[in-house]
Amino acid sequence: MDSIVIALPKIEDAKKLRAVLERHGFSVAAVSSSGSGALSYLSELGNGVLICGRRLSDTGYLEIKECMPEGFEMLLLASAGFICQVPDSVLCVEMPVKTCDLINTVHMMLTQQERRxxxxxxxxxxxxxKEQNYISNAKLILMQRNHLSEEEAYRYIQKCSMDSGTNMVETAQMILMLFFEE
Structure with a gap:
């Protein structure tokens, strides 16, 4: 599951941002005012987005970026003048934050992570x-009994698998069981 962690210098600002995100259907796992606190939360979570300011109470955003666990991406909230200095590996939203920009960017980041x-x-x-053998044997039976090509037999197993909501190995096992029961 994707997680959102917010790290801003003022904890009140982080809590306000959490409220905005939650109103738009996102779940925020944690808020922090320090880089070490944010990294601690990130290490407990699987993947997601860290929304942070350029400077926290104990460190800057680049130091946090270097220490972030794999599976997390950073979204930096910064002024227009500062954004031009930010490396390409960090996505940015310009301050003052427009709600629609923030929501769309977070949604895009989480969607890309899910696709990856x-x-x-x-x-x-x-x-x-063993699994490949089940599929091969089921294909052979379908090819012999139903006069299908290898490709047609594979597609048949694939379609049955999708229609029944089982994986191809289970479907192949069912075909083999039906054949040997006769």
Missing amino acids: RRKEKKKNKNRSW
């Missing part, structure tokens, strides 16, 4: 030899 996670999850999905 889904893409990474798909990429890392390698089947074991």
Whole structure:
């Protein structure tokens, strides 16, 4: 789950920003007035966005950026004059903050993170030899009994899997069980 942490020099400002985000449907995990406090919260959470000011009570935004755990991105709230000095790896919203700019930027950041996670999850999905064997055997049965090509058999298993809400290995196992029951 994506988390939002807010770190601003004045804790009252951080709490006001949290209220704005929560009114727009976001969940804010924590607020802090120090970089060390924000980093402590980040280390407990999986991923998300750190919204911070350029200078906190104990450190600057670049030092925080260097120490942030992987999976978090920084959204810096800064004046227009300062934004031009910020590295490309840090997204910025100009102060004074316009609610629509903040909401749209946070939404965009969280959406991009979710897309990256889904893409990474798909990429890392390698089947074991045993799982691949179930699918291969089910394809062979479909090819022999229903006179399908290998591609058609694979697509059939894939479609049945999607229609039933099970993964392809479970669907292949069901096909094999049905065949051997006859």
